[in-house]
Amino acid sequence: MIQAGYTPPRDLKRVSTLALAVGALFFALLVFGLLVDRTQFFHAYLVGFIFWIGITIGSMALLMLQHLTGGAWGLIIRRVLEAATRTLPLMLMLFIPVLVGLNQIYTWTNRAEMDQVPVLREKAAHYLNPAFFMMRAALYFAIWSLMALLLNWLSLQHDRTADRRFSKRLQMISGPGLGLLILTITFASIDWVMSLDPAWSSTIYGLIFVASWSLSALAFGILVMSWLAKREPMNAVVRTSHFHDWGNLMMALVMLWMYFAFSQYLIIWSANLPEETVWFVARKHGGWGVIALGIVILQFVFPFLTLLSRAAKKSPQRLGMLALLILLTRVVDVIWLIEPSFNREHFHLSWMDLVAPFAIGGLWIATFAWQLQKRSLVPINDPQLEQALAAHAGH
Amino acid sequence: MDEKPDDRHQSIHATTPVVGSELTFGSVTDKISAIVLKRKTPFGWFVGFAISFALFQLMMLAIINLLFKGIGLWGVNIPVGWGLDILNFVWWIGIGHAGTLISAILLLLRQRWRTSINRFAEAMTLFAVAQAGVFPLMHLGRPWLGYWLFPYPNTMGIWPQFRSPLMWDVFAVSTYATVSALFWFVGLIPDFATLRDRANNKSFRLVYGMLAMGWRGSARHWHRYETAYLLLAGLATPLVLSVHTIVSFDFAVGIIPGWHATIFPPYFVGGAIYAGFAMVLLLTIPLRKLYGLESFITMRHMHNMAKVMLATGLIVVYGYMIEAFFGWYSGNQYERFMIWNRMHGPYAPYYWALILCNGVTPQLLWFKKIRSNLLVLWLISLVVSIGMWLERFVIVVTSLHRDFLPSSWGFYSPTQWDWAMFIGTIGFFFALLFLFIRFLPMISIFEMRTILPEAEVDEG
Numbered sequence: 071m072i073q074a075g076y077t078p079p080r081d082l083k084r085v086s087t088l089a090l091a092v093g094a095l096f097f098a099l100l101v102f103g104l105l106v107d108r109t110q111f112f113h114a115y116l117v118g119f120i121f122w123i124g125i126t127i128g129s130m131a132l133l134m135l136q137h138l139t140g141g142a143w144g145l146i147i148r149r150v151l152e153a154a155t156r157t158l159p160l161m162l163m164l165f166i167p168v169l170v171g172l173n174q175i176y177t178w179t180n181r182a183e184m185d186q187v188p189v190l191r192e193k194a195a196h197y198l199n200p201a202f203f204m205m206r207a208a209l210y211f212a213i214w215s216l217m218a219l220l221l222n223w224l225s226l227q228h229d230r231t232a233d234r235r236f237s238k239r240l241q242m243i244s245g246p247g248l249g250l251l252i253l254t255i256t257f258a259s260i261d262w263v264m265s266l267d268p269a270w271s272s273t274i275y276g277l278i279f280v281a282s283w284s285l286s287a288l289a290f291g292i293l294v295m296s297w298l299a300k301r302e303p304m305n306a307v308v309r310t311s312h313f314h315d316w317g318n319l320m321m322a323l324v325m326l327w328m329y330f331a332f333s334q335y336l337i338i339w340s341a342n343l344p345e346e347t348v349w350f351v352a353r354k355h356g357g358w359g360v361i362a363l364g365i366v367i368l369q370f371v372f373p374f375l376t377l378l379s380r381a382a383k384k385s386p387q388r389l390g391m392l393a394l395l396i397l398l399t400r401v402v403d404v405i406w407l408i409e410p411s412f413n414r415e416h417f418h419l420s421w422m423d424l425v426a427p428f429a430i431g432g433l434w435i436a437t438f439a440w441q442l443q444k445r446s447l448v449p450i451n452d453p454q455l456e457q458a459l460a461a462h463a464g465h
Numbered sequence: 466m467d468e469k470p471d472d473r474h475q476s477i478h479a480t481t482p483v484v485g486s487e488l489t490f491g492s493v494t495d496k497i498s499a500i501v502l503k504r505k506t507p508f509g510w511f512v513g514f515a516i517s518f519a520l521f522q523l524m525m526l527a528i529i530n531l532l533f534k535g536i537g538l539w540g541v542n543i544p545v546g547w548g549l550d551i552l553n554f555v556w557w558i559g560i561g562h563a564g565t566l567i568s569a570i571l572l573l574l575r576q577r578w579r580t581s582i583n584r585f586a587e588a589m590t591l592f593a594v595a596q597a598g599v600f601p602l603m604h605l606g607r608p609w610l611g612y613w614l615f616p617y618p619n620t621m622g623i624w625p626q627f628r629s630p631l632m633w634d635v636f637a638v639s640t641y642a643t644v645s646a647l648f649w650f651v652g653l654i655p656d657f658a659t660l661r662d663r664a665n666n667k668s669f670r671l672v673y674g675m676l677a678m679g680w681r682g683s684a685r686h687w688h689r690y691e692t693a694y695l696l697l698a699g700l701a702t703p704l705v706l707s708v709h710t711i712v713s714f715d716f717a718v719g720i721i722p723g724w725h726a727t728i729f730p731p732y733f734v735g736g737a738i739y740a741g742f743a744m745v746l747l748l749t750i751p752l753r754k755l756y757g758l759e760s761f762i763t764m765r766h767m768h769n770m771a772k773v774m775l776a777t778g779l780i781v782v783y784g785y786m787i788e789a790f791f792g793w794y795s796g797n798q799y800e801r802f803m804i805w806n807r808m809h810g811p812y813a814p815y816y817w818a819l820i821l822c823n824g825v826t827p828q829l830l831w832f833k834k835i836r837s838n839l840l841v842l843w844l845i846s847l848v849v850s851i852g853m854w855l856e857r858f859v860i861v862v863t864s865l866h867r868d869f870l871p872s873s874w875g876f877y878s879p880t881q882w883d884w885a886m887f888i889g890t891i892g893f894f895f896a897l898l899f900l901f902i903r904f905l906p907m908i909s910i911f912e913m914r915t916i917l918p919e920a921e922v923d924e925g
Binding site for chain 2: 188189190192193197245246249252253256260269271272273274275276277329330333334336337338340341343345
């Protein structure tokens with residue numbers, strides 16, 4: 071159902087193939103890693119999985135945000151975000167290895183050990199146990215799949231029929247949907263990442279994930295848009311004003327992430343309770359301290375200063391480069407969140423931690439590029455399309 | 466009410482005019498300035514002002530008595546050393562946040578509907594911050610020594626503790642008050658000039674003339690003015706986040722269960738905007754009716770404000786859920802007891818009333834029918850305002866009254882002087898508001914003109 075004029079560029083097919091090849095190559099490396107060091111494989115695998123599911127789910131959050139608020143910025147990037155949410159079946163499949171490696175990844179699977187610590191005994195009995203963990207994961211995926219299905223299906227119907235009821239329904243589900251999404255992200259982040267340190271907890275943790283997953287998704291979306299902006303047919307559609315708006319949103323998300331992350335740090339540092347500081351201690355000593363500082367600089371200070379400039383926000387190349395930098399830093403951030411939980415005593419970084427994001431990423435991007443080809447790159451019947459395409463569009 | 470269901474999409478996406486279509490440049494100026502200059506002051510104004518002024522006197526009485534006898538007049542003691550004073554401070558300062566959000570953030574986001582309500586909301590901010598300031602100042606016990614809070618070279622060998630968020634509060638709140646006042650005043654300048662030019666009364670002309678600071682409306686004036694206004698908006702924007710973030714640090718950096726939670730900063734900021742919008746709605750709905758401002762403040766404004774209230778209300782609900790969940794998940798016995806004590810302890814009715822007011826009632830706002838019914842919307846705003854007060858009560862009091870050692874547990878109940886101060890500040894707040902709507906244009910005249918259909922210029 072592709073309208074003439076907004077047909078996705080042919081290059082996408084090449085991208086898909088190339089990504090698949092790169093993914094396969096890195097996966098082969100990873101399988102070699104599995105044979106060498108099974109435990110380390112699963113740790114690295116979790117890094118890759120969390121990074122990419124973040125883009126899938128973050129895209130869903132941005133998609134609903136743009137349905138709620140409207141505006142030209144969301145209309146032009148909508149199809150990219152939609153294609154990103156359609157990678158969810160792949161991510162569901164890629165979740166299976168996490169379940170296989172549950173014992174290698176999560177210490178709470180060892181009940182005998184958990185029962186020795188009074189604080190953990192009850193937690194393991196009622197919450198952090200494999201059965202309930204899988205049930206909750208099934209619930210998150212069920213909710214996410216339902217939302218992704220609805221968002222994509224309604225949008226397609228609207229393209230086909232131009233019936234305003236569909237776009238209205240999209241708006242209606244986006245309000246409650248966004249609430250539900252924030253809740254599921256929160257609990258998924260507790261289950262999948264926070265519980266790596268079963269004794270530790272922080273109440274803002276879920277919101278940090280909401281902000282950083284949305285940031286990953288937007289950075290990815292901007293990267294794709296700056297690639298598409300050079301090609302038919304989007305070179306005639308995308309305007310610098312759209313990049314300006316995305317740049318502003320990226321600025322907002324960068325600040326939101328820093329606000330949450332810094333609040334968590336300051337409150338824990340200030341109270342100085344040993345059961346809480348232990349998390350930061352593990353992430354500050356050895357090389358992790360330098361990495362933490364690097365994350366703050368590359369995921370906040372540098373983007374913040376760059377995005378103050380209007381020229382940088384309006385240039386597809388510069389904004390695209392910045393988005394790429396943020397994406398790479400996000401990978402490091404995920405490694406920093408996950409890896410120190412496994413080696414508290416000393417700094418340890420494996421080559422697999424760097425390989426896994428590319429292995430999963432290859433498959434993810436191949437799926438994404440394949441899905442992006444399936445529909446018109448612009449929602450053709452949207453009531454706001456004319457305004458968005460106008461010369462003075464986007465304010 | 467004034468929108469057919471089919472218009473929904475449009476109304477949300479700002480393609481329809483924000484204000485009534487019958488308005489013109491002339492009628493806007495006439496209508497708003499007449500409230501100040503020409504229209505007879507309604508009888509209701511005198512009644513309202515008299516009541517609030519009387520309550521303001523109650524506050525003065527409470528303060529004088531406090532200065533004579535000391536803080537012992539209040540219900541605070543060990544273990545509840547922070548009672549109504551801090552909670553009223555947090556409540557009032559939270560209310561102010563809606564004004565800053567409307568005037569600064571919505572300006573930067575180019576939300577043009579804000580224009581009808583920003584002047585009024587900014588005034589509300591300023592008056593609410595004034596009330597908030599009263600409580601910590603009076604809690605000092607010797608407010609005339611309040612300047613000791615500032616770092617200045619002195620012979621007493623005292624220096625503020627810069628690691629304490631209470632210290633940051635002093636700076637945050639005083640910055641907030643200053644920037645809000647400046648922003649409000651700068652916004653008023655062109656309107657002062659309009660009033661100066663239209664006043665028939667000589668003394669009015671003199672006063673408005675002085676306040677207008679020589680405004681002539683030349684292109685150069687406007688050029689500078691727009692720059693200054695945008696800069697102030699940029700300055701005010703981080704304050705929406707920073708002030709209540711620091712207020713939340715007052716609690717969160719401590720180690721008291723119920724206070725020490727990393728979620729506090731966003732949770733407090735959300736709650737502040739929530740309470741603020743409730744207060745804006747609480748005030749605009751009757752004012753709009755009394756002064757016949759329906760074509761300025763339209764149903765679209767009501768819908769938008771109701772939606773902001775719903776969204777921020779959900780942030781607060783998220784906070785309650787996360788607090789309860791982590792109370793259990795942390796595995797810490799004190800955290801678990803704190804949550805249990807909130808739900809089942811002596812203050813449980815407050816907790817459940819809070820959940821009802823802040824968590825359950827606002828869910829009605831999902832429905833367009835309810836958002837369109839102004840009476841119900843007004844009642845919901847009232848319930849939310851009470852709910853936000855209860856929230857601070859629960860946070861402050863239930864966390865303190867039963868801490869780690871059962872032998873040091875206690876109970877807190879506010880005295881009549883606590884209540885006198887609180888009710889007095891409500892009187893003070895309303896007295897200022899009544900003066901504001903009588904002597905200043907409560908809607909920005911010059912900004913209203915820019916959003917009229919008449920102002921649309923075809924740039925193509």
